[in-house]
Structure formats: C-alpha cells, structure tokens
Amino acid sequence: MKNVKFSSLRAAVVCAVMATVGLTGAYAQSTVTTTTSAGTVSEFSPNAITVTSGGAPVSYTYSKTTTYVDENGNPVSVETVRSGVPVTVYYSQDGTRMLASKVIVHTAPVTDGSTVIKKTTTTTTTTPAP
Numbered sequence: 075m076k077n078v079k080f081s082s083l084r085a086a087v088v089c090a091v092m093a094t095v096g097l098t099g100a101y102a103q104s105t106v107t108t109t110t111s112a113g114t115v116s117e118f119s120p121n122a123i124t125v126t127s128g129g130a131p132v133s134y135t136y137s138k139t140t141t142y143v144d145e146n147g148n149p150v151s152v153e154t155v156r157s158g159v160p161v162t163v164y165y166s167q168d169g170t171r172m173l174a175s176k177v178i179v180h181t182a183p184v185t186d187g188s189t190v191i192k193k194t195t196t197t198t199t200t201t202p203a204p
Contacts, residue, residue: 108175112162114183118155123174125163134165134174141176154179 113127122133142150155161160180165172 108164108166109172110162110164113160115155115157115159115161117157123155123161123163123177125161132172134163134172136174136177140174143176143178145178145180150179 111125111127111132113125113132115123116126116131117124122135124131124133126132142152142155144150155177160183162178162180163174164176164178165174167173
C-alpha cells in the first residue's frame with residue numbers, strides 16, 4: 075500500500091511541475107500603444123474624421139467598432155460628430171493610418187487643443203505550447 079501512495083504522490087508532483095513549466099513558457103507579451111488627441115472636428119466623412127488640434131488637421135479612420143461617447147462616458151449617436159464640435163480621439167497607429175477606437179464628444183471647447191497624451195497598455199496573450 076505504501077508504494078501505491080508514494081507512486082500517486084510522485085505522479086501528482088511530476089504533473090504539477092510539468093504543468094508549471096509548460097504554462098510559464100506558453101505566454102507571450104504584446105504591447106499596444108493608445109494615443110489621445112484633443113481638438114475640434116474640421117471634417118467628418120464616411121471613412122475618416124479630421125481634427126484640428128492647434129496645428130495642421132489630422133485625419134483618423136474609424137470603423138464599426140469605434141465608440142462615440144459624451145464626457146460622462148454615455149453613448150452618443152455618431153451624428154453628434156460634425157464640423158466645429160470639440161472632441162478627444164483615442165487612436166492607435168496601424169502602419170501609416172491612425173485608427174480611432176473611441177471618440178469623446180465634448181459640450182464645451184477642449185482647454186488645450188494641442189495636447190497629445192501617450193499611454194501604453196500591455197496585454198498578455200496565450201500562445202500554444204510547442
């Protein structure tokens with residue numbers, strides 16, 4: 075009987091060690107950078123939003139997953155985004171284009187249209203172990 079218990083315990087320890095070793099090698103880190111820019115909408119076309127923020131106008135593409143919210147985070151209609159409206163655009167760089175993920179529509183002008191804040195978010199994704 076003692077051999078059976080010892081063998082079961084040994085098997086459990088070996089499995090735990092193998093699982094731990096396998097899991098630590100199964101994760102890869104990827105970094106996503108999101109940048110925020112505030113300004114005033116100068117043009118809103120079917121495929122891009124152009125914002126002037128203290129200098130030359132900058133165009134951001136948007137998609138069906140882009141969200142539009144007010145200053146309190148409540149969803150707003152995309153129709154509220156039009157020329158002359160102050161906004162803050164959260165976007166990520168995809169090659170040469172800037173893809174807007176969220177647009178905050180402000181009721182009052184933004185205080186400093188030339189403000190650009192960079193934030194880095196690290197996301198851990200699981201990859202299959204070889």
